[in-house]
Amino acid sequence: MRTIDLLVIHCSATRADRCYTEYDLITDHLRRGFSGAGYHFYIRKNGDIKALRPLEQAGAHAKGHNAHSIGICYEGGYDLHGRPADTRTDFQKHSLRVLVRMLLRDYPGSRVVGHRDLSPDLNRNGEIEPEEWIKECPCFDAATILQDPPPPNPAYRD
Template sequence: MRRIDYIVVHCTATQPNASPEAILRYWRQVLGWKSPGYHYLIKKGGEIVPLLPESEVSNGVKGYNSHSVHLSYIGGIDGKGFPKDTRTAGQKESILCLLHSLKTRYKNAKIQGHRDFPGVTKACPSFDVRAWLKEVAPDLL
């Protein structure tokens, strides 16, 4: 099993109704990625879609992928393409459930948003992960 230092929360920077298939197609055809950007994708209704085994490396945060597990909710932008927290109640519940499950397996891993890594200039995941966790699940920090 590979060492996991980070559990990273992302948004897809798409409209909330984007399909997992369209996102996967974009990664393959436009970006040329062989592996998905995340291990888990969370649909608008809260359904968790596994994309890649945790034992494999995804394309989540350049320079940190070999020691990270990545999850993303579908959404994260408003109608004009600007960053916006578009998480539904179902997505919030699924993110928390998944984070608890991952933290059980990777006890020493730090949970943070994509934007919290050095040199990252994106707004992803369009909310402050650590501040949110302090409110709803301080046991995960």
Template sequence: MPPLPDLSIVDAPLPYVPHLETRPLEQVDLVVIHCTELPDLAAAREYGERKLYPSGTGNSGHYYIDRDGSVRRYVPDDHIAHHVRGHNARAIGIELVNAGRYPHWLDSRRQAMDEAYPDVQIDALVALLHRLAAELPSLRHIAGHQDLDRGTVAASDDPSLQVRRKLDPGPRFPWPRVLAEVPLHRLTG
């Protein structure tokens, strides 16, 4: 096996990690790519710390990759994070800092996701995916959040219109590059 790319991961566990369910790592066969749809990493951390469920936990990915390529782990791999409906128990969630549709997530007139992903951020993602594939022998699949959550909701500007709940990582995410560089197969539903 070739050596793993250099990658520094800063552990920064969310306060509620002890309340998240654990799982055997053999159960993890999927990575889900998200974008934060928030202005910066600090806002994403603040959102991730919000307690939204009776268990005292909230919504968060496992890993966050900032625009400069720095990587933080908010949830250990053997814990189930809340990041994608119906797939959390089998998946690692990776959040890429990107504004997405911020702050008009559900406005039907503002569904474009125009921010590009910097090369250094994608380089860090590819390095992380290689590391996860080496450490998690069952890991075989990759998907975007929009591939797995196709639900719609009423638009915030016009409730008679429906918009997609999730569009991340969005049209600017370089799927061809990532898929060519990692040993994972894309799931689209």
């Protein structure tokens, strides 16, 4: 088994008003020359978690970090006008939180980061600041995933 010390969160960089299935993602990655989806997991808008790549296999999602990371992508990341935005549904937030907790149990001590957090530290001050991001993906601070409040339970009514 690979040594894992990073859980890298991505967005699919697709508009919130458009459907982008795991099959669309796989097809796009194959067109780019990948051997399949570059991510290990994909989270659909309805919260479904799709396993795309075996954990034993290095991903193709964060150059320079694939050998020791797990790639998790959520559907969306662009608003209705095609601008980067946190478009996660409550279902996606919940599924992402559950998946990250499960992976941290299996890979204790791993850091949870967004793809943008792996950008180069251009001013060498020890922080990756917004002006240094290569891209805004995943359009939210990945370190806060476990801090998000749980979504309301629609089955529970006052």
